[in-house]
Amino acid sequence: MTVYITNMHGQMRNSTAQIAQNMAAQFADEIGIRELGYYFYDASAEPAGELSARLDGILSSLTVDDIVILQEPTWMEMQWQQRLVDKINAYRQEYRVKLIMFVHDVAPLMFDNPTRVPEWIDFYNQADVLILPMPQMKQELDKWGLKVKKIVYQQAWDALTVDQLTGESPYRTVLNFAGSPSKFTFVNDWHEKVPLEVFADPTAPLDNPQVRFQGYVANEHLIECLHQNGGFGLLWEASPTVYEYMKLNVNFKFGSYLAAGLPIVIHRGIAQADLVEKYHLGKVVDSLAEASEWVQSVTEEQYRQLADHVYRFGWLNRQGMFTKRALTEAVFQARLEE
The missing domain is CATH 3.40.50.2000 (Glycogen Phosphorylase B;)
Incomplete structure (x- = not known):
């Protein structure tokens, strides 16, 4: 057989x-x-x-x-x-x-x-x-x-990566997002106090100092780039139709943030939100404003505790x-x- x-x-x-x-x-x-x-x-x-x-x-x-x-x-x-x-x-x-x-x-x-x-x-x-x-x-x-x-x-x-994760992710009050602004349009309307660092190429000029494009990174290197960049991983959807689907499905970005050892900020209702709460992997939020406020409130000590939870849990999906x-x-x- x-x-x-x-x-x-x-x-x-x-x-x-x-x-x-x-x-x-x-x-x-x-x-x-x-x-x-x-x-x-x-x-x-x-x-x-x-x-x-x-x-x-x-x-x-x-x-x-x-x-x-x-x-x-x-x-x-x-x-x-x-x-x-x-x-x-x-x-x-x-x-x-x-x-x-x-x-x-x-x-x-x-x-x-x-x-x-x-x-x-x-x-x-x-x-x-x-x-x-x-x-x-x-x-x-x-x-x-x-x-x-x-x-x-x-x-x-x-998540697959050809790179070996080394050291701890830096404590930074930034949100990382791995997704194209043409598909996830909230990137183009970002007005929060916490910077958004986007791992994709811009689809149009964006005059917003709070949005920083890191460029497209091949999947096999994305985990290490996120790990070295530090901060938090954002899982968010503004489109009602896509949001309803994300309530049912497994999101690829969740696995990437998990493997990178980044605490995750996730839109309430998305299917993996229960895992985030149960295993202390980050924060479940109802709005981007709440996400921004929470990231600003996290101390370095609290960040280290969250990142440790995520890194140990993330061993599962790195393997x-x-x-x-x-x-x-x-x-x-x-x-x-x-």
Whole structure:
């Protein structure tokens, strides 16, 4: 019996979707799970015979009692990924292959397209086991007719870094934010007393001395840059639609701040806010003004205590433990019959 995990290639180097899949596959490899790689492309006009041959190639290693972990979304068209699952289903009938879906994002909820949710629910219901981001996501999908009973929760993204974290993060009254101002527009309207240091390139000139652009940093070096920059990590969303989705999902920035050892300031309601409160990883706030006031109030001694909590907790995601735990538990549930 062999366990496999799908892994996407071919998107832009800074694609968070691809970074997440590649990282999960790398941590999976560390526990003996092998890759089923595929290339991201426009398959809309691909002839049926060529598509069938391509998918057969992806799955050619499968044999009796294997397990396939399908990272979702594939970011291909629904027709493409359904054809892939059709192929896996044939192996399930013939060779007792099991199917786990590792759901990173629920695309129609992510892009506020509820009319397509039933189509995706039908797709998920073909799995033996689902890895979902958080219990909140399961509660939402249950409303739409989710039938899968075996559920594992991811809880947080891990983080890969090629750099070794050294020393303590500097105590600074600044908020760090890893995100583009074109997507997170509150950056362009920053009026708080605490400076905002943005790890992205500006999309337009911004005459605001309180916003300092650090430039885009490749994901494998971002953790060390955040660690050396010090201060606090900000997890915030001003768009009501995106905020509602963040109540259900695991946020990639949370894992980056955690791995960097930065105390986290998080918008109340975002799914990881409970972890921040439970494990003393920072502060849950209702407004950016509250975030700014709290950061200004934290003494160096208090900062050191928070940073120590975060650094020790962050060891888990620097080692890929959230991914490894979720994958291992899902494999157990897929293999053990009730």
